[in-house]
Structures are given as structure tokens and as C-alpha cells.
Amino acid sequence: MMLSEASITLMKEMTARYPEKRSGILPALTIAYEEVGHVNPDIYREIAAAIDVPMVEVAEAATFYTMFPKEPVGTYLIQVCHNISCALMGADSLVEYLEEKLGIKKGDTTPDNLFTLISVECLGSCSTAPMMQINQDFYENLTRAKVDQILEDLREKAKAQA
Amino acid sequence: MSFYSPVRTNAQEVAASDRLHLFKYVEDPEQHTVATYEAHGGYVAWKKALTTMQPEEVALEVKTAGLRGRGGAGFPTGMKWGFIPKGSPKPKYLVCNADESEPGTCKDRVIMERDPHAMIEGMAIGAFAIGCHLMFVYIRGEFGEPIRSVRRAVKEAYERGHLGKNIYGSGYDLDMIVHTGGGAYICGEETALLNSLEGKRGQSRIRPPFPAIEGLYASPTIVNNVETLATVPHIINRGAEWYKSLGKEKSPGSKIFSLSGHVKQPGNYELELGHSLKDFIYNPKYGGGILGDKALKGVIPGGSSTPFLTPDMIEVGLDYESLTEVGSMLGSGAVIVFNEDTCIVWALLKLIHFYRHESCGKCTPCREGTGWLEQLIRAIEQGRGRPGDVEKIESVCGNILGRTICPLGDAAVMPIQSSIRLWRDEWQYHIDHGKCMVKTHFEFK
Ligand SMILES: Cc1cc2nc3c(=O)[nH]c(=O)nc-3n(C[C@H](O)[C@H](O)[C@H](O)COP(=O)(O)O)c2cc1C
Ligand code: SF4
Ligand code: FES
Secondary structure (H helix, E strand, O other), X not given: OOOOHHHHHHHHHHHHHOOOHHHHHHHHHHHHHHHHOOOOHHHHHHHHXXXXXXXXXXXXXXXXXXXXXXXXXXXXXXXXXXXXXXXXXXXXXXXXXXXXXXXXXXXXXXXXXXXXXXXXXXXXXXXXXXXXXXXXXXXXXOOHHHHXXXXXXXXXXXXXXX | OOOOOOOOEOHXXXXXXXXXXXXXXXXXXXXOOHHHHHHOOOOHHHHHHHHHOOXXXXXXXXXXXXXXXXXXXXXXXXXXXXXXXXXXOOXXXXXXXXXXXXXXXXXXXXXXXXXHHHHHHHHHHHHHHHOOOEEEEEEOOOOHHHHHHHHHHHHHHHHOOOOEOOHHHOOOOEEEEEEEOOOOHHHHOHHHHXXXXXXXXXXXXXXXXXXXOOOHHXXXXXXXXXXXXXXXXXXXXXXXXXXXXXXXXXXXXXXXXXXXXXXXXXXXXXXXXXXXXXXXXXXXXXXXXXXXXXXXXXXXXOOOOOOOEOHHHOOXXXXXXXXXXXXXXXXXXXXXXXXXXXXXXXHHHHHHHHHXXXXXXXXXXXXXXXXXXXXXXXXXXXXXXXXXXXXXXXXXHHHHOOOOOOOHHHHHHXXXXXXXXXXXXXXXXXXXXXXXXXXXXXXXX
């Protein structure tokens, strides 16, 4: 089992609010992703059992939505917006800077498994560009100094939690 | 660390105006709480609608006000509500579209973070107007802070009796579900959104039937944008005649414009419809001019799906008719500014990559066409363009336009076509010389 009792209970509660059970799939995937950090067929099976829908329906939905990584990622998933408003404000150079700071290429995870770096489509922060999302949080109006600070804070946080 | 958007607004100007209204309290750090929202006159419109008006009167007021949808298509809101079949035994649903993913657009997020009750109150009024007892807001899944803020607000609205059973003793019950998405632009298209809300892949549906007849769970459904709904309480409070006196005759009211790209002061600004685009970009109250005092190259006035304008066209008013007259669209009201250093081929590669990635794949012209376009434009951008490529791009565009199930296909094509019309020499130069006419290299600070 990859999902906790608490997550399963929450999935059931959420699903019960909708007129049809199938609507509980996306909320359930979100809960699973927030707990595990990614989703996979074992998780689809657990969700299907929890909210009583066919597993194929869970898999069908999961594979459509890009927000749920299908493989494990680092503790912190860094997603840089590479779309037009951010690109005009230097998003490409932000990605390069992160690659250099983290010593990895876009798409990769650091050897200590702390950071995964990817670039994504517009995140609705176009007037505070350039920006990135790390796990559930947005970091906007980024500068080199801010990026340095954010990475340092996250390293500290990870150390404190270890 | 706060994850509340630091975006700049014109809240001060709005507070001093008796015409602008949406952003009045948006800089008040307590506005997101129900107590402050109520202290600022919140939920008065909902109570007025529910306890003193008939549903038809509510819809009529909004129709008379001339409010048009702020999600992109500009469809008259009151008229849309009127499409719900009378006397249908099926449940009716209201869905608030908070998928906000069109590049350049970042306004609904600010309403949800800073003034979430405005959206909830507008939704409640809309729900009452169409006879709905269960309403949904579909928020894009990446929006961590807006989701947290709306969830808190919904909980508070229940606690204060603005939602739930027998609201204000009227006998009317209304529930609300906060639903979060999975990262797909297409889920902002209303029929794809409904599929997604049903737990399916977010692919568009063929119309008819329209959602007002057969929408969510095959029941009559109205989908409205966050900003559209957040406007409704103001119309109920102050009346259709007041609302009609703002903006322009065919584009009444005010709207939030997201300003991004090469301006000194990007941000979200509430303006009356019809405000000059040029003033918006250069006025120190808003954009404050072009970043680095460079020359302006072009503007996308209504989100990444709308055609470009050149500097000689920016005297235009920001409203539905004026922008259509100059060959573009108001869309979501997201103004993206490009300075003289922007290579147009580079910019279009960013855009077409987006549409190719976000195509839901249901119809061939869009699924295949956006892929070809990205390949062709990438080749040109990387200096591998061949004679005839511009014509090839135009031909692929022509085979997509008007031949798809939903407007995403057209949205992908329109900025490309307009950029070729306006900067054909630059496209050609890129092919002939294997490089940009201008140097595009934007460094972040
Ligand atoms: C590809 C695509 C994406 C869209 N994205 C959004 C969106 O993020 N938010 C939104 O309100 N409308 C979006 N729309 C428009 C909706 O389909 C619909 O017209 C709108 O939500 C209706 O609300 P309104 O009448 O209040 O504007 C999109 C349309 C298309 C074709
Ligand atoms: S136009 Fe594109 S996004 Fe719309 S239905 Fe067709 S394939 Fe899907
Ligand atoms: S373009 Fe980057 S957040 Fe919109």
C-alpha cells in the first residue's frame, strides 16, 4: 500500500460529495500526488478500490493530466514557466542559471534526490515574471539573488526534516 | 515566506473612483476573510437577490447591464443564463471557470487569493438565477495559494450561513464544491472542463448540445469565468443602469487587464472598457512605458490566442468592438508587450509549442497541424529554414482555421497568421540568413 489511511478516508469523503463517483478521480489523484509525490498503476489500483470506480478510468484520467508525475521526482520539484510572458523576462536564462546552480540539466534530478528541474507551460503569473513553482508554491519576480536564497532555504529545510 | 502573489494593482485608483469597483479592496490584507468582506458590504447583493428578487429578475438585471463574459469569448452573461430550459426536471449546475491558463492571463488568480468571497457571492447569485443547488468552481491544480484561499473562504461562507441549507431563512439550499484540475490548458474550454469535472480526460465535446441544455452529468449547466461572476454582486447592488454607464455602449463596465512582457510596471489593472491601449502601456499609473526605454515592437492585446498589433495600431480602445475592428480581439484582456529586441520567430516558437503541447488530440487538424507548425517554426528559428517555409506555414494554418471542434485550433493559428502578415520580411530574413534580424536574448536580473 502506498497511500495512508488518512488519504483513503479523504478520497472517500471528497467523492461522496459529487453526484457521480467518477468525479472523485481527479481529487483522489491530487491527494495521492500530494502524499507520494507521483502516481503509478499501483496507485491507480488503490484509488479505484477506495472510491469504487474501474481502475481503467483512473488510469485514463491520470495519463491525460501532466500535473501528476508518473515517476518519482526529487523532494522539491522545480517547474520553471517557459511561456511567452516569462520568456520575455528571461525565463530561458533562469533555466540555465538553475542548471548551473544545481549541476544538472533540465529534466534531471540532483544525485542527492533533493531537486528535480523541469520547465512547464504558463502558470498564471505572467505579470510577475519570471517565475517558478516548487511543489505547491509559486515564487515570482525572480532574480538571481532570490533564486540563491530559495535554494538555500530549501536545503536547510530538508536538512532540518532529515 | 508568503506565496500570495506580489502582483502590482491599481487598487488605490479604484478605491478613489465610484466607477471602478472590482479591485477596490484588493490590497487590503484582510479582504479574503468573510468578516472583512462583510464589513465592506459583501453578501448584501446575495441577500437582496435571494430574499427580494425572483430568479428571472436577477437574470434580467444582468442582461440589461450588458455584462459580457470575461473568460475570452465575451458572450452576454444574462442571455446565457436565459438558455437554461424552463421547467426541466433535471438538476441545474453552475460552474465557475477558474482554470486560468492562457499565456499572459493572471487576473482570476488575484481575485481568488485576495477577494475570494466576491467570486463565491457572484456564483451564488448566478446559481439562484438559474435554479441551481450545487455549484462548482474548477480551479487549475497548480494554483496552490488560490485553492487554499478559496477553500478557506467557502468554509467561512458556510459558517456564516451564506451557503448551505435554508440560506437567510429563504428555504433555498445551495452547496459548493471546490474542484481542482490536473494541469491542462484545454480544461479552460468549457466542454473539456465539464468532461474533466466528470473525471474524464479533458477533451472538448462536439456542440450541440450546448452545456445550457446538456452540460455536467448531461444536465443544464452554465459555465462562467471568475471575473464575470465577481462582477455580478456589483450589478445587483448598484443596478443595471449604473453598470451600463461605465465603459462603452456595446462593451459596458470595467475589466481587469493583466499587463506583462516588456513594460516597466507589469501588473493587474482594472480599467473601464474602451481605455486606450497606448495609455495603458505608457501611463505611469499603469505600465509606465517600455522596459529599458526601448522602442515598442508589437502587442498582443487579449491573451496569447489573439492577433498581434503594431505600434501604429495602439491608439485603439480596449473593448470588444474596437479590437475586433483592428483585426484582433479583447479575449481574456491579457496585454503582452514586446520590445524591439524580440525576434518574432522566437516568440512564435514559444507560442506554438504551447498550443501543440496543450492540444487535446481529439481532432486531426489541430493535433497534427500544431505539430507540423512547431516543427516548421523550430527549424526556421534554429537556422534550418528552407525557401517556401513561410508559405507552407500559411497553408497549414489555413487547414486548421475553422476546421476544429473547439477554438483551440484557431487560437494556435491566429497569432502566427498575424505575425506573418505584420512581419513577413522578418520571417523571410530568418530563412534566408539562418538567424534573427534582431538579437533576442533576455536575461533575468
Ligand atoms: C482553449 C480554451 C481555453 C479557455 N480557457 C479559459 C479559462 O482558462 N478561463 C475561462 O474563464 N474561460 C476559458 N475559455 C473560455 C470558456 O470556454 C468559456 O467561454 C468561458 O469560461 C465562459 O465564461 P464567460 O462567459 O463568463 O466568459 C477557454 C476557451 C478555450 C477555447
Ligand atoms: S481543436 Fe484541438 S484542443 Fe480543440 S478539440 Fe480539436 S484537438 Fe482538441
Ligand atoms: S507566461 Fe509564465 S506564468 Fe504566464
